[in-house]
Amino acid sequence: MAEVTLYKIDGTKAGSITLDDHLFNIPVSEALVHEAVVYQQANSRTVIAHTKGRGEVRGGGRKPWKQKGTGRARHGSRRSPIWVGGGITFGPTKERNFSTQMNRKARRKALAMVLTDKVVHEFFVAVEQVEVKKGKTKMLKELLSKLPVAEKKTLIVLDVENKEVARAAQNLPNVTTIPVNSLNIVDLLANEYVLISKQTIDTLTNMYKNE
Known part of the structure; x- marks a missing residue:
């Protein structure tokens, strides 16, 4: 079972959490990951x-x-x-x-491979919660400075309703936010770190548990 450190919002360690093996602990195939990237980029291409x-x-x-x-x-x-x-x-x-075809299960497996790689190389940072009042950029920057993602290119995976963090991140060039239901392999690979709350991890796991 894969485990990662769980951080509090002030940057101190709150313990660790166990991740689902079906999503965060599978063998990585570079060929499958490459196929999934080509699939997404080709299908989003505008002629x-x-x-x-x-x-x-x-x-x-x-x-x-x-x-x-x-x-x-x-x-x-x-x-x-x-x-x-x-x-x-x-x-x-x-x-x-330019559109191509790829099996849905294969696409999801490729995404799980990238998540696994982030966990293995300690680029997957879990926090108790990601909360910013009134969408203030200064507050989000201060929060990130206390975590391993400080000054790094970071993808913050959010619950759909968390709009305040998304607004606060707009003025931070190294930070990208994405709703958990829109998580994709291209954005994962484009960012060095993934920052995600414990609740969002549970949501993501439930989305993929039957795959």
């Missing part, structure tokens, strides 16, 4: 680049010159891809689809 083909470019309705008798090559439109200002052949278009 912007778009080139116009000869049927989309403005103009070109009239034949540039007659078919015979000019001594020049035959052309039917000024918007042919071989003309300057013509359409583009095989260019990027907005119809491209």
Whole structure:
């Protein structure tokens, strides 16, 4: 059974808590984690680049010159891809689809692997509670300074209703907040530390206990 130190809000140790093995103590597969990252990034990708083909470019309705008798090559439109200002052949278009498929259980297993890695390397910090009154950034900064996450890039995992902490973290460049039901592998890997309350750990465990 995996165990982590439980901290009080003042930074002192309050003991330790035992974590669920199905979520925090499983073998890590780099290949599966990589697949999950590619899946999330590809499915959130927005296609912007778009080139116009000869049927989309403005103009070109009239034949540039007659078919015979000019001594020049035959052309039917000024918007042919071989003309300057013509359409583009095989260019990027907005119809491209980068989405991929990945089994839901595999995605969740990959997330559990990253959580396991955070626990093993002591980048998973559990506290009794994460509370900031009136969404004050100064109070959150003071709280974090007393914990192992001080001055580190940190992901704070919150209960859905904890909006005060989310507001307080907006002015801290190294701190990101995320609701527990939106926790994902990309945000976990993008931050060195994970800060989470005991209650949120229980919520997260219950979400994944049947997987």
